[in-house]
Amino acid sequence: xxxxxxxxxxxxxxxxxxxxxxxxxxxxxxxxxxxxxxxxxxxxxxxxxxxxxxxxxxxxxxxxxxxxxxxxxxxxxxxxxxxxxxxxxxxxxxxxxxxxxxxxxxxxxxxxxxxxxxxxxxxxxxxxxxxxxxxxxxxxxxxxxxxxxxxxxxxxxxxxxxxxxxxxxxxxxxxxxxxxxxxxxxxxxxxxxxxxxxxxxxxxxxxxxxxxxxxxxxxxxxxxxxxxxxxxxxxxxxxxxxxxxxxxxxxxxxxxxxxxxxxxxxxxxxxxxxxxxxxxxxxxxxxxxxxxxxxxxxxxxxxxxxxxxxxxxxxxxxxxxxxxxxxxxxxxxxxxxxxxxxxxxxxxxxxxxxxxxxxxxxxxxxxxxxxxxxxxxxxxxxxxxxxxxxxxxxxxxxxxxxxx
Ligand SMILES: *Cc1c(COP(=O)(O)O)cnc(C)c1O
Numbered sequence: 001x002x003x004x005x006x007x008x009x010x011x012x013x014x015x016x017x018x019x020x021x022x023x024x025x026x027x028x029x030x031x032x033x034x035x036x037x038x039x040x041x042x043x044x045x046x047x048x049x050x051x052x053x054x055x056x057x058x059x060x061x062x063x064x065x066x067x068x069x070x071x072x073x074x075x076x077x078x079x080x081x082x083x084x085x086x087x088x089x090x091x092x093x094x095x096x097x098x099x100x101x102x103x104x105x106x107x108x109x110x111x112x113x114x115x116x117x118x119x120x121x122x123x124x125x126x127x128x129x130x131x132x133x134x135x136x137x138x139x140x141x142x143x144x145x146x147x148x149x150x151x152x153x154x155x156x157x158x159x160x161x162x163x164x165x166x167x168x169x170x171x172x173x174x175x176x177x178x179x180x181x182x183x184x185x186x187x188x189x190x191x192x193x194x195x196x197x198x199x200x201x202x203x204x205x206x207x208x209x210x211x212x213x214x215x216x217x218x219x220x221x222x223x224x225x226x227x228x229x230x231x232x233x234x235x236x237x238x239x240x241x242x243x244x245x246x247x248x249x250x251x252x253x254x255x256x257x258x259x260x261x262x263x264x265x266x267x268x269x270x271x272x273x274x275x276x277x278x279x280x281x282x283x284x285x286x287x288x289x290x291x292x293x294x295x296x297x298x299x300x301x302x303x304x305x306x307x308x309x310x311x312x313x314x315x316x317x318x319x320x321x322x323x324x325x326x327x328x329x330x331x332x333x334x335x336x337x338x339x340x341x342x343x344x345x346x347x348x349x350x351x352x353x354x355x356x357x358x359x360x361x362x363x364x365x366x367x368x369x370x371x372x373x374x375x376x377x378x379x380x381x382x383x384x385x386x387x388x389x390x391x392x393x394x395x396x397x398x399x400x401x402x403x404x
Contacts, residue, residue, distance in 0.1 A: 003319040005365045009204075009358030010153055010181060010300060011323060015250065016206040016359065022253040023208065026246040034243045035234060045245045052252025059255040060198060060215055061189040068214045068235045069248050073180040074104040076199035076214035077147075079239065080176045081108040083225030084145045084197070085117055088174075092142035098122045098130050098149075099341045100157075105147055105178055118142075126343050127292035128157030132167065139171045146175050150182035150198075154323075154338040154354055155291030156300035158186060165194025174223060180204050180212075184258030185266060185297050190215060196223050202247065206359060207254030211247030214239075265359065270298040272357050272366050277301050279370035284377055290339060290352060299357045304339075305373075307387040308380040310350030316376040317353075320369050325352030 006014075026048065034049045036042025053064040060067075070076045085095065097109055099121050109119045120138045122130045130148065139146070146168050148159050161177060168175035176197035179188055183205045190198060201212040216238070217223045231240025280303060281287060290302040304325065305313060311333060314324045325336045326349070335349035344352070355369065381387040390396065 001362070001364050001368060004321045005319060005369055006321045007355045007357060007361065007365070007369055008321045008323055009361075010354065010356035012203045012209065013206045013358055014360065015208055016254060016257055018257060019207055019250045019253045023246045023250040026249050032245070034245055035232065045243075048249050048252075049243055049245060052248045052255075055252035055256040055259075056200070056213055057215075059183065059188065059259050060200075061191055062215050063218060065236075066190075066215050066218050068216055068239050069243055069251075070212045070214055070239060071210055071244070072203070072212035073102075073178060073199045073201035076201075076212050077102070077104040077176075077178055078108050079214055079225060079228050080197040080199060080216075081105065081145065081147060082112065082228055083238070084174055084176070084223070085112050085115075086226035087224050088144040092140075092144045093117045094120070094140060094142040095145045095147065096120045096122065096135065096138050096143060097147045098124055100124050100128055100152055100154075100338045101147065101149055102153055102178060102180070105149070109147070124341055127295075128152055128155050128338075128342055129292065129295075130159070132160070132163060135164065136167055136171070139168070139173055143171070143173045146173055148175075148177060150177045150179040150188065151186065151297050152291070152338065153181045154325075154336060155302045155342065156181075156297035157292045158182070158295040158297065160295070161188075161193040161195065168196075169194045174221075181297060183255075184262055185269075185299060190217065196221070200251075202251035202254055205251075205254050205258055207251040208247050211244050211251050213251070266298050269357055269361075272361055272363065273299055273301050273355075275363065276355060276357070276366045276370050277303070279367065280373060283370075283374040287377075288348060290342060290344065301355045302339075302352060303355070304344065304348040304352040305377045306348060306351065307384055307390060308351050308377050309384075310352070312380055313351055313353070313373075313376060316380065317372050319372055322369075323354040323356070325349045325354070 030044050032041030032045035034045040053067045056067050057064040113119050151158050165175050174196040178199045180201045183200050196217045198215040203209040225238050227238050229240050234240050288304040325339050326333045335346045339349035
């Protein structure tokens with residue numbers, strides 16, 4: 001087993017070797033521009049792009065014409081949110097999202113607020129769920145878009161897409177979902193789930209970085225978007241720019257593999273994740289699981305370790321590539337806004353670890369990771385005066401701390 005052990009598949013995945021094989025000829029022999037209509041180089045590239053469009057559409061139960069290529073989910077989210085806001089401004093100026101969304105949704109929403117739009121940022125409960133009654137009550141005649149992610153990238157909580165989609169359809173507002181973390185992990189069906197716009201990124205599903213797509217519904221209703229880049233009018237005029245043919249081909253192959261192998265891969269991932277959690281909780285029963293324990297991604301575990309200092313914990317498990325509950329911003333160590341939104345205090349947010357497993361994770365790696373974390377938490381606790389007090393039966397919540 002090689003270290004560091006990679007357990008950060010929610011940050012990015014390696015390319016599946018089959019994806020790389022499929023991409024290779026498009027760097028060299030088949031290098032045409034998919035927009036070149038007058039020769040075979042262009043036709044070959046275009047045929048490959050259209051095959052990939054079909055492969056991604058298939059994963060979503062969409063029509064290939066409803067897939068627009070982008071540079072990733074950040075661009076897809078920006079195009080969906082700003083594109084709808086600008087196109088439907090006559091109808092209304094209100095959008096709805098949730099506080100636990102990715103920055104690639106929150107920041108475009110905040111930008112729109114500076115442009116005269118009103119945005120409702122729905123709160124979430126301890127599991128990371130929005131209250132659907134609260135969502136229904138927030139939708140007015142002026143609401144043009146609801147954007148709620150399929151699966152949260154930090155804690156893995158799944159939003160009930162079909163219910164949200166049905167509600168939006170009934171209320172006559174468009175529904176966008178950032179499904180970056182959900183692709184290949186849960187069933188996505190834009191018809192059954194009444195989704196109007198959906199964002200995906202190749203590098204979270206064993207494809208290359210720098211390519212993604214936006215699904216845009218073509219009928220019932222036909223969704224229109226204001227383009228965010230002006231240029232050659234590619235992608236039905238909604239996203240100009242020469243296509244990243246190699247990337248697109250890779251994303252298509254990645255989507256094909258997800259469709260074909262999800263049914264066998266997901267139970268395997270869930271078993272590995274459950275094994276990891278079981279091993280940690282057997283040794284550290286006071287560790288805290290974050291997120292919904294039922295409606296959640298199969299490959300992700302987010303756990304807080306009370307009475308240890310988060311930064312020391314992460315520094316202590318350098319053989320593991322995992323994410324911490326602290327976002328290192330320029331100046332300070334900020335606790336994750338997602339964990340804080342779930343109601344965790346700063347201490348528990350700081351001392352949390354996100355383990356995200358993937359296609360190439362082994363049992364040996366999972367056991368090694370669990371043992372390393374357990375050993376490190378125990379070592380840090382031995383040195384912690386707080387832990388000593390807890391062992392002596394002191395209720396820390398009742399302690400009055402004085403600062404000298
Ligand atoms: C990674 C991620 C993004 C950003 O995707 P890029 O393709 O890297 O721009 C957006 N949303 C979620 C939920 C993500 O996990």
